[in-house]
Amino acid sequence: MVSLKDIVPAAQNNINTQFILVEKGRPTREGQNKTCLALVADETAAVHFQLWGEECDVFEAGDIMCLANGIFSYNRNSLVLRAGKRGKVEKVGEFLMTFVETPNMSEIRWVPHPTNSKRYVHEAVLSPHSRIFPPKY
Numbered sequence: 001m002v003s004l005k006d007i008v009p010a011a012q013n014n015i016n017t018q019f020i021l022v023e024k025g026r027p028t029r030e031g032q033n034k035t036c037l038a039l040v041a042d043e044t045a046a047v048h049f050q051l052w053g054e055e056c057d058v059f060e061a062g063d064i065m066c067l068a069n070g071i072f073s074y075n076r077n078s079l080v081l082r083a084g085k086r087g088k089v090e091k092v093g094e095f096l097m098t099f100v101e102t103p104n105m106s107e108i109r110w111v112p113h114p115t116n117s118k119r120y121v122h123e124a125v126l127s128p129h130s131r132i133f134p135p136k137y
Contacts, residue, residue, distance in 0.1 A: 005044035005103065007072045009079060009110050009120045013086040015070040018042065020097040021049070021063045025132070027056045037080070039130050040065070041099035047072070048106040048132060050082040055089065064093035072105070079106045104130045 002017050019040040027036040036056040040049040051059060059065065069087040072079065083089045107130060113119040 003044040004040075004042045004047050004081075004105060007047065007081065007105055009072050009074070010118075013069040013071045013084050015072055015081065015087075016068050017070065018064065018066045018092065019047075019049075020095075020099050021059055021061055021065060022046065022099065022101065023061055024051070024056075024059070037132060039101070039104075039132070040081070041101055043098045043100060046099070046101045046104045046130065048078065048080045048104070048130065050080040052082070055083075059089075059091065062095045063091045064095075064097050065089055066092045079108075079110070081105075101130065106130070 002015060004017060004019060007015055019042045022039045022041050024038040025036050027034050034053055034056050036051045038049045038051055039046055067083060067087060067089045070081055071084040071087060072081045103125065108125055109123045110120040111123040113121050
């Protein structure tokens with residue numbers, strides 16, 4: 001399993017990780033599909049996670065989730081982690097998981113690696129925390 005602080009944008013479904021759902025936004029429609037954005041985190045970082053279809057109804061704040069073959073890529077100009085077509089996300093527990101909300105991996109500007117355009121590197125931090133789900137304290 002990879003820690004959230006170690007995920008990097010890629011066009012491959014290769015992320016296997018576990019995290020807690022911290023907060024979930026309201027469902028919206030993208031064409032025929034219902035989607036909703038969530039803030040998820042582990043003990044190393046947080047990231048925006050996109051839920052699709054019935055995932056929007058199944059998962060709630062406090063759920064500990066396991067993602068297999070996930071993808072971290074751009075969707076509508078935002079970097080989001082998601083299961084994608086080949087990945088799978090499932091609930092594996094509730095409430096008892098240590099987590100942090102910073103850094104938020106979706107709030108980092110990524111640029112192609114100077115010598116390998118298939119890899120990305122951090123260029124700048126856009127915000128130390130989620131601008132979509134700001135801290136409540």
